Amino acid sequence: MQGNFRGGSTSRWLGAALLWVLGVTPLLAADSNIVKTRVAGYREIGAAFKAINDQLRSGTPQPYLLQVSAREIANGTREQYRWFPAGSGPAPGVKTRAKVAIWGQPAKFKALQDNFAAKAGALAAATKGKDAARIQAAAKALGAACKACHTVYREEED
Amino acid sequence: MEDAAARRYVWDLPTRLFHWGIVVLLGFSWWCAETGRMEWHYRSGLTLCALVLFRLVWGFTGSSTARFSGFVKGPRTVWRYVRQKDGETQPLPLGHNPIGGWSVLVLLGLLTLQIVTGLFAVDLDGLESGPLSYLLDFDRGRTAALIHEVSFNVLLAVSAIHVLAILFYLVVRRRNLTWAMVSGYQRDGGGEGLVRAPLWRLVLAIVIALTVAYAVSAGFRF
Numbered sequence: 001m002q003g004n005f006r007g008g009s010t011s012r013w014l015g016a017a018l019l020w021v022l023g024v025t026p027l028l029a030a031d032s033n034i035v036k037t038r039v040a041g042y043r044e045i046g047a048a049f050k051a052i053n054d055q056l057r058s059g060t061p062q063p064y065l066l067q068v069s070a071r072e073i074a075n076g077t078r079e080q081y082r083w084f085p086a087g088s089g090p091a092p093g094v095k096t097r098a099k100v101a102i103w104g105q106p107a108k109f110k111a112l113q114d115n116f117a118a119k120a121g122a123l124a125a126a127t128k129g130k131d132a133a134r135i136q137a138a139a140k141a142l143g144a145a146c147k148a149c150h151t152v153y154r155e156e157e158d
Numbered sequence: 159m160e161d162a163a164a165r166r167y168v169w170d171l172p173t174r175l176f177h178w179g180i181v182v183l184l185g186f187s188w189w190c191a192e193t194g195r196m197e198w199h200y201r202s203g204l205t206l207c208a209l210v211l212f213r214l215v216w217g218f219t220g221s222s223t224a225r226f227s228g229f230v231k232g233p234r235t236v237w238r239y240v241r242q243k244d245g246e247t248q249p250l251p252l253g254h255n256p257i258g259g260w261s262v263l264v265l266l267g268l269l270t271l272q273i274v275t276g277l278f279a280v281d282l283d284g285l286e287s288g289p290l291s292y293l294l295d296f297d298r299g300r301t302a303a304l305i306h307e308v309s310f311n312v313l314l315a316v317s318a319i320h321v322l323a324i325l326f327y328l329v330v331r332r333r334n335l336t337w338a339m340v341s342g343y344q345r346d347g348g349g350e351g352l353v354r355a356p357l358w359r360l361v362l363a364i365v366i367a368l369t370v371a372y373a374v375s376a377g378f379r380f
Contacts, residue, residue, distance in 0.1 A: 042282075047296035050284030054292035058379065143285045150283070 035096050038083040041076055048072040049146075052123075052139055063127065066135065070124040073142070077117035084109070090155075097155040112149040119145040167351035168253055168344040170221040172360055176213050177339055180206065180269065184317075188310070196286045203288075207273045208371035213266065215363040222353040223253030230263060231256040250346040261320055268313040272306065277374060279303035289377040 048069040055061035055069075089100050102109050123138040169177075183206050190199035217226040231239075239256040254262055280287040280299030291299045327333045338344045373380075 043296075046282055046284040048284065050280050050287060050291070050296050050299065053284060053287065057292065057377070143283070146283050146285060 034083065034085060034088045035094055035098075038088070038098070039096070041079055041083060045073050045076040048076075049142070056136060056139060061132075061135075063130070066127040067124070070120070070127045074117075074120045074124040077113075077120045080113055080116070097157070099153050099155055102153050109149075109153060112145075112153070116142075116145045116149060165343040165345045166252060166349055167342055168223055168338055169342045170224065170352060170354060171342065172212070172216060172220065172363075173224045174339055174342055176209055176216070179209050183209070184313075200288075203273060203276050204371055204375045206269070207277070207374060208367045210266065210269050210273060211370050212363050212367035214270075215366050216355075216360075219355060219359045219363055221355045224355075226263075229254035229256075229259035231259055236260065250344070252344070252350075252352065258323075261316070261323070264316055265313075265320065268309060268316060271309045272313055275302045275306035275309060279306045289375050292377060 051069040052066055052073075055065055084098070084102055086103060088096075089098055089103055090096055119138070119142040123135070123142050126135045126138040129135075183202050187199055187202040187206065190196070190202060213224075216224050222228050236256040277288040277290040278294055278299060279302040280291045280294075280296060281303065282300070284296065287299060288302075291302070294302065324335050327335050333345075
């Protein structure tokens, strides 16, 4: 039995194939899906920011809703650092508005990502308090951080 | 010099102001959206909202040529008008002709769609949004924004057809409809002009339009 196993090249190939399927395919899939992950991630951030702005404009914002949404954005800003691996830029058949310059100017891009993360953190911190003016100012600063990066590194809509 | 007797008063001042207000603000809203001046885009859009609301009320209460009942004709009348040669259409209809009447309805419908979708729209970043977008979730707000974009292109196309039709009347039929919309007078041999609406109806239409537009701008939250 043992000899058969050791000597069976078919078994060895099957084993390697199984390893490939289990181990490598998900990695490849994750790589090709990173654009989708990125788009979905920013969509969540956009939706959370809409919830915050809706609350702030209502005149009677619910602190809990502000906190949940602000935390969601802050979590997103931690995820964002793995959303732009090399090779996930514009390519034929890939639906992305990320500009090539992102990968050409990594330091500048990271500085804008850091700014986004800092402003999201500041908003999350502000929503824990009751200072409405501070929350408003933090939300405005966060919006400006979004814009600062989008105007440079995101293609205009068609 | 144009003979005063050979022309008829066809468009009252409110209708003309509405028309040129739409022309100016539509262009201004477009420019603001393209250049990222969203604060002004909202103001312009809400003013357009008030203007269209006014026109809808004025279509039921206004002077004779502004009323829907006066210019919205059935398909048979439209077909008869299309088949007529210019000479046969005398006396010219006072105000919108049977096709023009429908183009007014289509343009008003598209303007309404444009305004309503704008009120509910939200941008991709959840940053800029219309005053009623809080009533929808993010995805539906994005759908509203998408329709807002597509319907604007349709509105532009229909406006272009509207301008082409006016050019057709100017070049082929030798009638300056643009000047009529500026001066209020139609040059067609004279006769009875429009029946004016009393002032109180104008005041009522303005009050209704401003009240509803204000309520919309506040998201119906007072």
